[in-house]
Amino acid sequence: MNVFSKITLSSLKKNRTRTIVTIIGVILSVAMITAVTTLIASLQSFMIRNVIATDGDWHVQFMEADSALVQRLSADNEVAAAAVSQNIGYAVLEGGQNENKPYLFVAGFDDKAMEMIPIRLLDGRLPQNDREIVINSQINNAGVRYKIGDTLNLTLGHRVLAGKRLGQNNPFVLDDQNGAPRESFVPESPKAYTIVGICEKPRFEDYSAPGYTVITKMNLAELGDADRVNVFTKLRYPAKVYEFAQSVGGGSGYTYNNDLLRYMGISKDETFNAVLYRLGGIFILLIMLGSILLIHNSFSISVAERTRQFGILSSVGATPQQLRRSVLLEGAWIGLIGIPLGIMAGIGGIGITLSLMSGIFASLSYSGVHMKLSLSLPSLVTAGVVGIITILISAYIPARKAARLSAIDAIRQTTDIKINAKKVKTSRLVPKLFGLEGTLALKNFKRNKKGYRSTVISLFVSVVLFISASAFGIYLQESAETTINESGYDILFRSTQTTDEELLLYEKLRNVSGVYDSGFYKALYFEASLPKDRLTERYLEHYYGDSLPAGDMVPINVALCLVDDGTYAAYVKELGLDPQKYAGENTDNMIVITKINKYDDETGRYVSFDVLQGSLPLSLQLFAPGEPSGGSQPGPEITVTYIADRMPEAISESRGAGFLVFAPYSMNSRFSETRDEHLTFAFLSTDPGKSAEEMNAILKDEGIFSGYSLYNIAQIQEQNRNVIILINVFSYGFILLISLIAIANVFNTVSTNINLRRREFAILKSVGMSYKGFNKMINFECVFYGLKSLLYGLPVAFIITYLIYRSVMTGADVAFLVPWMSVGISVFSVFLVVFVTMMYSVSKVKKENTADALKKEAL
Amino acid sequence: MEILKVDNLYKTYGRDENLVKALDGVSFSVEKGEFVVIIGPSGSGKSTLLHMLGGVDTPTSGHVYVDGKDVYAQDPEQLAIFRRRQVGLIYQFYNLIPVLNVVENITLPVLMDNRQVNQERLHELLQTLNLTDRAEHLPNQLSGGQQQRVSIGRALINAPAIVLADEPTGNLDSKNGQYIVELLKLSNKKYHQTLIIITHDENIALQADRIISIEDGRISKDEVIRR
Structure with missing residues (x-):
């Protein structure tokens, strides 16, 4: 060696x-x-x-491939797997109400395709032969409901426009002149399928596609010469995909799984x-x-x-x-x-x-x-x-x-060590305050600045990181809590289907286990015109600024919420109003909230102000949003007679636009259908998870798979908390490890420095310093190191905490706060670490014989 | 033949009122094979001078020539190789590496050169130094005299042209001290090596060919005793 x-x-x-x-x-x-x-x-x-x-486990898709290309790709050495899908044809969707999507699009998948292209089943199973089919849940949106086990009798065919066959990339277009479809459907052959499953809309189906995708099984062996298919290929070396796709080319191109x-x-x-x-x-x-x-x-x-x-x-x-x-x-x-x-x-x-x-x-x-x-x-x-x-x-x-x-x-x-008398000079007060031992400690501390610099830096870094991280955690929690939904409900169901039949669903949903209170409302969105002098300066400035329209009248948003009668009655009672005047289907007295609460992009804060000035009652001529005031089809006229400061229970609407008007649901018949409306059910439950699960089961039974949202608010809150836990785990883990490195460092520095001072200690002992005095001196040194680290560490930590406060708290109004708990923990830990390592190092030195130490060379 | 030449050597520490002149314009030369003793009171600058000759300290100005070569004109790598091969340094406090045994300490300059140790020379040295049965011992298992002999072995292993010793006997009793001096003189005669020793011991000084006295960083006396 x-x-x-x-x-x-x-x-x-x-x-x-x-x-x-x-x-x-x-x-x-x-x-x-x-x-x-x-x-x-x-x-x-x-x-x-x-x-x-x-999106599926494939790299490149070849479109409109013939059977020769399929065979070539399957045999290619570079191809790890090839899946085939066939465009079997279109069929008219019977009873469909979506004017942009009048067809079913039947696709056939081979075995590999079922494996490589994800079909996310909501219910049932995948098709096992070419007589079975999985349907797309979005069919619900067209007002058609199928159930598993139903038979689908289709007349398959193709779409033609100007002699050309159309595909899923060609949207269904109505003629501007007569409103009739431009394309024509050419029926070819009848086919019956049994529905075995319901899936989510496949990712490859575009929203503008004219047909709802339904998937059956195809048999590759029966593929005719004239048939064209899509081949999804997975390569052995994915890095070569661009080269490979170019070399194969294919009849009508290829797309990548980008x-x-x-x-x-x-x-x-x-x-x-x-x-x-x-x-x-x-x-x-x-x-x-x-x-x-x-x-x-x-x-x-x-x-x-x-x-x-x-x-x-x-x-x-x-x-x-x-x-x-x-x-x-x-x-x-x-x-x-x-x-x-x-x-x-x-x-x-x-x-x-x-x-x-x-x-x-x-x-x-x-x-x-x-x-x-x-x-x-x-x-x-x-x-x-x-x-x-x-x-x-x-x-x-x-x-x-x-x-x-x-x-x-x-x-x-x-x-x-370069030392001069000036550098270690201490104030005359020091001996009086701390005694000889304290003075010696302070002189040692001053002399050996360099030796202990890394101790101080290590502790400093730990303190700053620890306090900043916990401040970050606290603010994250605060801001998460302020953004939580204010409805106070555990589960919300919101649907764009607003017919009265939907209320039957409400009855079913409110009867699942756990639900102990519920309500519903229908929200309709209108605009109204008001004279400028009825609106506050603040509103006009906020919404229009310099672009205030000319004339006396200004449009304002009106959200009309028709609240179920039970909830509404409670609301009227809560506000202390006369039920005779306000409740009931024939009332002309509606309740309005005129205060808006909005996030202001410019200041980055939430602002709150009144919209309306002047006295009530106020009559509002409603019309559909976007239409010019007094347009061709004016909506209903309503009268508001009371300004409330809070919403009824069960309402989950934002207060950022204009007026929020409340009326009982029994007035529903007065308002014809508007373009933009929704129906919301709100539930309180003792076990939101279980209730939501049962509700989903009911929806599945009803054949409803889309066009609605079911929010488990409790679960969303739980998720927010989980995100915070995750962030905390990682940030505290990081801090813990950095602190451990710092402690290792402090340990090494302190023990080495003590070790190097063996001779000095021996001299002090030999001239008569007692163990007690010695300990006192060491304790003072500990205090000095700890204080110095904190002297630098705490202010920096506070500054960083404030910066975090500024950056995290954009928006919500929460006061600046110092994480005192963490400050306490770090102060305690700093002294603990310094004292423990000092004591450990000193105990090793103490065992040594004084004379031996004195004789020892510096080495 | 002139082996060593010192030309107007200065060494100062500090600046302004704190300025200390350790060496203040020292010039002399030494012939090959000469045995020179440097004497002077403590703080006179004799140790500093010796360190300059050995290439372990750097002068503020002036030159040291060994075998006609300007020692401090070399880069740090060359200077290290100069120390390794041309000079042998012996200190009052031995300065052995505590984790290496006697043989390893002695052969250290050879090992650093990544050369094979000449076993014959090593055995001869161990025998001469009377360390043969201590070959595997660590420094802390040896007496002061033995440790100093190890450091002499380390200085001589490469057969350097110049051997420099800074109070080699200062830490030893007179019997051990005389033994060390005999060893150095033997090497001086046998290999025709130049030997420069700093000492306070009059007995040693009187055995030299030449005595240089240093006072306040200057040569105050330079007398040849025998030729």
Whole structure:
């Protein structure tokens, strides 16, 4: 073994505790870096699996392919899998009310296609032969309801316009002149299908497509020469997809699975990966900087201790390069042990975190794809390389310094502490306040500034990070709470179907288990014209600014909510109004909210002001939104006679537009159907999860699969909380690890400094300082270090907390607050860490015999 | 033949009112094979001078020529190799590497050169230094005299042209001290090496060919005793 290796290894072994603590620092640092890279890899894998779940597991699709091309692709060595779908034909959707989508579009999938292209079943199963079919839930939107087991008798055919066959890319267009369709449907053959399942709208069906996609099974063997199909191919080497697609060409072109290629990093559009890598890079850089700051200190200590050794080596002819290498070698040994352990710890840590959090991730996932630990070689190699660089830089800084020193200076160790009387001068007050021990402590503290600088920096970094992170957590929680729905209801059902039959559904839904209170309302949206002098300056300025229309009249939004009679009666009673006058179907007295509450883009705050001025009653001539005032079809006229400050229960409408008017639902017949309206049911439940589940089952039974939203407010709130928990887990995890590195660093610095002062302690003891006095001196030193770290740390932490407050709290009005709890914890921890390490180091020194220590050389 | 030439050497520390002149214009030359003793009161600058000759400290101005070569005109790498091969330094406090054993300490300059140790020379040295049965010991297992012999072995292993010793006997009893001096003189005669020793010991000084006295960083006396 090389003589330098031997010296390095021996001194590492001699200072076993410090070596171990340094290795722990490296392990923590590498573990954090691994956590970041592994998290990126896991996120990428999650995105890829997500795209596969929604768009399918294929790379390029060849359209209008004939059977020859199908065979060629299936046989191609570069193709890992090929799936085929056939456009079987269109059929008129009987009873369909959607004028833009009058057809069913029948697609046939082969076995592979069923596997590779996601069909998200809401109910039932996939078709197993060409007489079975899965229908699209969106058919509900056209007012048609089918159930599993129904038979679908279709007349299949094709669409033609000007002699050309039309496909799903050609929307259904009505003629402007006579309102009749331009295209014609050519029936070909009848076919009967049995409905075996109901699925969500497939991703490949565009919203403008003229036919609702329904999927049956196709038999590849029966494919005729004239038939044209789509071939979805998955390649063995996805990176070659562009080349491959070009070389195959195909009759009428090809399209790529762009999202999948993007997340795989193959597509030219690298935005997602770029953002991810940039973010990861910033994090890694921060961790690296922190780690170098802390790990380099360990090497500095080691170099300082070995300075004399370096001097001797240099005097007998070691070159500066050999000395530098010797320190780097020390780094190599530490890295050799620390990096592999760090990578393992990082993988383990993230693995455990992700699996502990799996429940929370699952609650946030809509596609059914879960975040899980994914390892990739590049991510681990990156972590390793970053770890090596971190150690090299950490070791190189002190190594350069050591090698630059002249041999004799190194042997004499003359440059380590430069001291003059002025620098350690203390105030005359100090001895009176703290006694001799305190004075000595303060002088030591002043003399050895450099030696303890890294202790102070380490503690400083920990304090700042800890307080900032907890402030971030607190503000996140606050802002999440302020954005939570104010309706006070657990479950909301909102449908665009507003006929009276829907109320039968309301009756069914309110009877599921757990529901103990409910209400419903129908919202209709109108506009009204008001004289300018009836509206407040604030409103006019806010909504129109300089572009105030000429003339006396100004339009204003009116949202009319017809509230179910029970809820409405309670509301009237709550407001202290006369039920005779306000409730009942023939009332002419409506209640209005004229105060609006709105997010102001300019100031970034919520503003609240009144819209209306002047006295009531006020008559409003309503008309459909967007139409000129007094347009061709004026709507109903209403009279508002009372201004309320709150909404009835069950109402979930925003108060950002204009008037919010309330009337009993029994007046419904007075208002004809408007273009923009919805029906909302609100429920209170003792077990929202269970109730929502039962409601979904009822909807499924009714054959309702779309055109509505069911909001489990309780669950949404739960998800918000889960997001906060996630962020907290990761940020506190990060802080914890950084703090551990800092503690390792403090431990190394303090114990080494105490160790170097053995002789000094022995001298103090030999001239008669008692153990008690000695402890007192050390305690004072602890206090000084702790105070200094806090003196810098707390103000910086407060400034950062304020900056976080400014950036997180855009919008809601929440007062600035200092996370006192965290401040307390960090103050306590700082002193704990300093005292414990001091005591540990001193106890080791104390055991030593005074005379021995005095005799000992400085080495 | 002139092996060493010192030309107008200055070394100062600090500045302005704190300025200390450790060496204040020292010039002299030494012949090959000469045995020179440097004497002077403590703080006179003799140790500084010796370190300048050995290439372990840098002068503020002036030149040191060894074998006609300007020592401080070399870059740090060359200077290190100069220290390794041309000079042997012996300190009062031995300055051994505590984690290396006797043989490793002695052969350190050879090992740094990544050369094979000449086993014959090593055995001869160990025998001469009376360390043969201590070869595997670590420095802390040796007495002061033994440690100093190890450091002499380290200085001589590469057969340097000049051996420099800074109070080699200052930390030893008179018996051990005399033994060390005999060893150095033996090497001086046998290999025709130039030997420069700093000492306070009059007995040692009187055994030299020449005595240089230093006071306040200047040569105050330079007398040849025998030729």
